[in-house]
Amino acid sequence: MNCIEFRQLKLADPYVFNHEASRHISHCSTCAAFDREIQNLDNSLRIALTVAVPEGLAAKVLLNQSFRSNPRRPTRWYWLSMAASFFMAVFIFQMMPADSLHADIVEHLDHEAHQVHGKFGDISTAEVRNVLYAIGGDIDNSLGKVTYASKCYMNEQLVAHFVVENDGQPYTLIIIPRESKHQLSFQSGRWHGVIMPHATGSLAVVAGAGADSTSDLLRMAKHYSESIKQRPI
Amino acid sequence: MATRVSKHMASKQALYENLVNAYSPWLYRYAYWLSGEKSAAEDLVQETFLRAWRFLDSLKDEGSAKSWLTTILRRENARKYERKQFQYSDVDMDSISIETVQFDARPEVSALRIALKNLPAKYREPLVLQVLEGYTLDEIARMFELPRNTVATRLHRARQKLRVVLQGSDDDIRKQR
Numbered sequence: 001m002n003c004i005e006f007r008q009l010k011l012a013d014p015y016v017f018n019h020e021a022s023r024h025i026s027h028c029s030t031c032a033a034f035d036r037e038i039q040n041l042d043n044s045l046r047i048a049l050t051v052a053v054p055e056g057l058a059a060k061v062l063l064n065q066s067f068r069s070n071p072r073r074p075t076r077w078y079w080l081s082m083a084a085s086f087f088m089a090v091f092i093f094q095m096m097p098a099d100s101l102h103a104d105i106v107e108h109l110d111h112e113a114h115q116v117h118g119k120f121g122d123i124s125t126a127e128v129r130n131v132l133y134a135i136g137g138d139i140d141n142s143l144g145k146v147t148y149a150s151k152c153y154m155n156e157q158l159v160a161h162f163v164v165e166n167d168g169q170p171y172t173l174i175i176i177p178r179e180s181k182h183q184l185s186f187q188s189g190r191w192h193g194v195i196m197p198h199a200t201g202s203l204a205v206v207a208g209a210g211a212d213s214t215s216d217l218l219r220m221a222k223h224y225s226e227s228i229k230q231r232p233i
Numbered sequence: 234m235a236t237r238v239s240k241h242m243a244s245k246q247a248l249y250e251n252l253v254n255a256y257s258p259w260l261y262r263y264a265y266w267l268s269g270e271k272s273a274a275e276d277l278v279q280e281t282f283l284r285a286w287r288f289l290d291s292l293k294d295e296g297s298a299k300s301w302l303t304t305i306l307r308r309e310n311a312r313k314y315e316r317k318q319f320q321y322s323d324v325d326m327d328s329i330s331i332e333t334v335q336f337d338a339r340p341e342v343s344a345l346r347i348a349l350k351n352l353p354a355k356y357r358e359p360l361v362l363q364v365l366e367g368y369t370l371d372e373i374a375r376m377f378e379l380p381r382n383t384v385a386t387r388l389h390r391a392r393q394k395l396r397v398v399l400q401g402s403d404d405d406i407r408k409q410r
Contacts, residue, residue, distance in 0.1 A: 011392045012385035013363070013370055041396060045364045048345035051265050053258045054275060061253050061282045068283060110308060111288060153291045 006031045010038045101195055102186035105174060105204050108154045108161075109191060123149045123162075131160045133231065135177045137200045141227040143173070166220060169211065173224055177201040185214040196221050199230040245289055253282055256302050259366060263303065266361045267310045269350060280313070281306040303362075304376060341399065348398035356391035359384050 001009075001020040006028070009021055014035075025032040054060075123146040125139070132138055134151045135158055147170065148163035160175040172193075180202040185194045193206030194217040205221040257278055264274035264281075284305050285292075292301055349357060359377070362368040370388075374381040 008389060011389040013388065015363075015367065016370075037396070038392065041392060041399060042364055044341060044345055044399070045349075045360070045395065048342045048349060049262065049266065049361055049365050051262055053261045054271070057261055057275065057278065058253050058257045060275075061257055061279060062250060064279055065249065065253075065283060065286050068286075111284075111305070153288070156290075 003028060003031055007034060010035060014038050014042055101176065101178065101180055101202060101204075102184070102188070102193065104155045105176075105193065105195070105206065106186070106188045106191055108152065108159075108174075109172060109206065110189070120148050123147065128162065131162070132175065132228065134158060135160045135175055135200060136231050137175055137228055138231040139227055140229055143224060143227055164224070169207070171217075171220060172204075172206040174204045174206070175200055175202075175228060176204065183218070185217065192217070194218050194221050196225060198225050198228070200228065203228065248295070249282075249286055249289060252285065252298055252302065256299055257282070259299070260302060260306055262365060263361055264306055264310065266349065266357060267307070267354070277306055277309055277313070280309045284309065299366075300372070300376065307376070344398060345395065348395055352391060352394060356387050356394070359387055360391045363388060 001018075001024045003024075006021055006024050009016070009018060025035055125142050127149055128143055128146055129139055131149045131151050137160060143162065143164055145165040146162050147165060148161075150161045152159050152161045154161075154174070154176065157176065157178060159177070162173040163170050164173050165171075175198065178201045180195055180197050183194070183196045186192070187209060190209050191206050192209045192212065192214075193204055194214060195202055195204045196218070197203075203221055203225050205217050205224065207217060260278050260281060261274055264277040265271065268274050268277060281302060285302060292298060349360075352360075359373045362373050362376070363370075368376075370381055370384055374384045377384065
């Protein structure tokens with residue numbers, strides 16, 4: 001390791017232990033001084049970055065959450081208005097195509113919480129089947145190459161979430177046990193996808209925006225919808 | 234059935250409280266250096282935890298909670314505040330130094346805080362994660378969805394820029410003395 005390499009290493013990651021770097025400073029006093037300077041810089045940085053946290057922040061967060069999840073004790077009028085809202089919501093829901101599903105899918109993909117507990121790598125058919133079982137599905141044929149599989153909650157509903165490969169490109173495949181009445185496509189931020197009705201509820205195929213045409217995505221959705229079936233009860 | 238639901242809610246609440254108590258200071262500091270404002274930072278922390286509550290059932294591994302919360306906060310910041318980022322270059326430097334004097338008011342620390350605020354976000358963000366919370370280059374690269382070398386270059390440049398500022402501030406302090 002020469003002096004330039006040593007300095008590049010220390011400026012990018014002063015905390016990493018490197019045998020070659022240790023050997024280098026044992027015989028280069030200039031770089032040993034540089035090492036001390038960077039350590040001092042980082043000590044000062046740590047002090048500068050440690051800004052004061054507002055007093056009672058954790059309590060405020062917990063209070064805010066409790067207001068949102070435990071509203072005031074409901075009165076008779078509250079229940080009446082809830083019932084009216086419920087019937088109104090049912091009415092609106094029936095009049096509406098199931099396109100709020102696409103918003104849930106986009107939020108789910110953007111959120112990335114699923115990545116915390118999903119499985120990456122070459123996913124076996126048994127693992128794919130295991131995920132599908134959780135939502136009442138099964139497979140007839142293999143889904144091909146699957147690189148990610150997870151049982152996720154999407155808007156408090158359990159869904160099966162896969163990343164499949166098609167012509168070397170990754171696609172998100174989500175099976176949702178929520179009925180969609182119509183086939184639809186959506187484009188939102190960095191995603192482009194299609195949703196189609198399926199025996200288990202709905203099936204969505206999502207790609208990066210601009211990567212594929214809607215008809216290509218529909219073809220893929222149809223292909224996967226033939227491979228996935230509802231598990232007999 | 235009702236008992237099972239209430240047990241689930243109680244354990245969810247307990248986990249949530251643990252997360253809030255353990256990570257709200259870190260998230261606030263990170264939010265502060267992302268947004269540049271105390272009130273925006275506090276709002277970001279509130280929004281992050283509200284979203285975390287909604288999705289808490291999907292967090293299976295508590296060991297990943299900090300990264301999970303940090304990612305939620307980054308997303309919230311990108312969604313809500315990116316368009317109205319504070320323009321530091323338009324702000325009088327003296328007013329910044331008065332506002333940010335907290336904990337340690339030594340001149341070199343104040344100079345560093347101003348320099349940190351003036352650093353482009355792409356340099357400041359990985360530096361905060363590395364210095365304050367000890368995230369490794371690989372972890373930061375994964376979080377930012379960037380190649381490891383790009384993150385290393387950004388950290389390298391961030392420290393270079395701050396060294397220059399710190400050397401300047403040392404000279405000023407020596408002159409004042």
